[in-house]
Amino acid sequence: MDAFELAAIPKSVYQGECFVIATKHHKSIALAPAFSSRLGVGMMEYYADTDKLGTFSGTTQRKLSPIEAAKQKCLWVLERTNADFAIGSEGSFHPHPDMPFINANHEVLYFMDRRNNIEIYETSISTKIHYFSEIVSSQEELLNFAKQARFPSHGILLCPFPKHAGQKFFQEITSFEKLIQHFNEAKKLSTEGKVWVETELRAHLNPTRMKHIEQLGHQLIDRLISHCPQCKAPGWGQKKLSTGLPCKDCGSPTNAIAAEMISCSQCQHIEEKSYMPGENADPRLCPVCNP
Structure with missing residues (x-):
């Protein structure tokens, strides 16, 4: 740089x-x-x-x-x-x-x-x-699943079906050669001749x-580029929502969001920002008007 x-x-x-x-x-x-x-x-x-x-x-x-x-x-x-x-x-x-x-x-x-x-x-x-799972018993079903799962850009893992604790998983499959190879291995290990196949959820796959x-x-x-207006520490923006938006009809506090509390994780300085300036809550959300 x-x-x-x-x-x-x-x-x-x-x-x-x-x-x-x-x-x-x-x-x-x-x-x-x-x-x-x-x-x-x-x-x-x-x-x-x-x-x-x-x-x-x-x-x-x-x-x-x-x-x-x-x-x-x-x-x-x-x-x-x-x-x-x-x-x-x-x-x-x-x-x-x-x-x-x-x-x-x-x-x-x-x-x-x-x-x-x-x-x-x-x-x-x-x-x-992007996640799909299926039980397959033939190579044709496997390849149809692979197409739906956007394989090989998205990885696939598979295991013998039915699934059980301690069983063997075939993971990090990113080529058709390995997909078919491990499908055949898993099918042999299955008591029903079926294979559970699903999309990899690990980030790199x-x-x-x-x-x-x-x-x-x-x-x-x-x-990290936002600094606390009080102590100047980075990280300003810790947010919490508070309820109590007044009812449009009677003015009673409701469970609707009223304000956003923005705070500093260092000095605990807090600033309140109206969530919906000038707005009131629907009476249907009011515990007084609609108990």
Whole structure:
């Protein structure tokens, strides 16, 4: 990066530093370009066996929440390297909290700054997921599934059906040769001559998920270039919504969102911003008008 490029970057306390991300699945590919162009920082990977915290295939059960897991990855970096700045990423797939009939990808990016004792994280939920699963018994069915799953740009994993604890999984399949080879192996191991096949959800094998991580990276950068108006620490923008929007008819507080509380993770300074200026809540949401 030359002097002209650096001059174009918004002033950041981290300019010229190096962030280290704990990853087994090459997530720096999604994050490094934006962190370089917008923050002026480099990014290195610390290889960590993050599968110990849980796997999508279920071979290792998850015991931590996504936020806790992302933080643990940061701690690995700070405990095992000389880095002062760590990033941890964790993803999960589950029903959307507001639309339980739709599956969603929940991503977390956690940042720890040992030098300045700063910890912040950002989360994002996306319904733009690419995941398919099916039980197949023939090569024709397998190839039809592969086409639907956008193979080989998106990886595939498979295992003998029915699935059971401790069974063999064939993972990181990204070529038709390996797909057919492992399908035949799994079919031989199946008591029913059937194979469970599904889209890989690990980031390096799922470009759709990797794109979501990239977008969340920009969200974290927005926090890092925002400084608290009180103590000037980076990371301003921790948000919490508060309810109590007045009823349009009687003026009583309702459960509708009234304000957005923006705070600093360092000095705890808080500013309140009206969520819907000049608006009132629908009387149908009012516990007085509509008990």
